[in-house]
Amino acid sequence: ILDGVSMAGSDLRAANLRGAMCRGTRFGTCEMQMADMRGCDLEQASLDTVESIKGADFSFCTGLVQGQIEALLARNADELDCWNPLTRTTTRKSLESLLAGN
Numbered sequence: 001i002l003d004g005v006s007m008a009g010s011d012l013r014a015a016n017l018r019g020a021m022c023r024g025t026r027f028g029t030c031e032m033q034m035a036d037m038r039g040c041d042l043e044q045a046s047l048d049t050v051e052s053i054k055g056a057d058f059s060f061c062t063g064l065v066q067g068q069i070e071a072l073l074a075r076n077a078d079e080l081d082c083w084n085p086l087t088r089t090t091t092r093k094s095l096e097s098l099l100a101g102n
Contacts, residue, residue: 023063032056038094047072055082059094069098081099 001021004066008028012035019039019087026046034055044065048071056074058064058085072096087094 002080003007033082034086036084036087037061038087042068052079053091054079055084056091057084057087057089057094058091059087059097059099064098066099069095 004024006026010030014034016036021041023043039060
């Protein structure tokens with residue numbers, strides 16, 4: 001349970017946060033390369049200033065609004081099209097799957 005926690009500046013590279021409750025969590029300038037975020041509750045989470053989401057998997061996350069998803073999808077292709085060998089998907093595909101549910 002990470003509700004309301006400030007993760008600013010954290011190194012979350014390859015972190016397993018699968019199913020974590022991150023409601024209102026402020027991710028600030030953390031590094032999230034290859035992070036496994038599948039199934040996280042990201043209601044009111046702040047992801048707008050995250051340094052990198054290269055290879056991160058957001059599949060099955062809840063709580064992100066369409067504007068947040070679109071902002072993450074506006075990041076550069078190097079981050080979005082990176083294959084995550086653990087979860088077998090790209091960051092782009094994991095985020096696009098969330099739009100289908102909205």
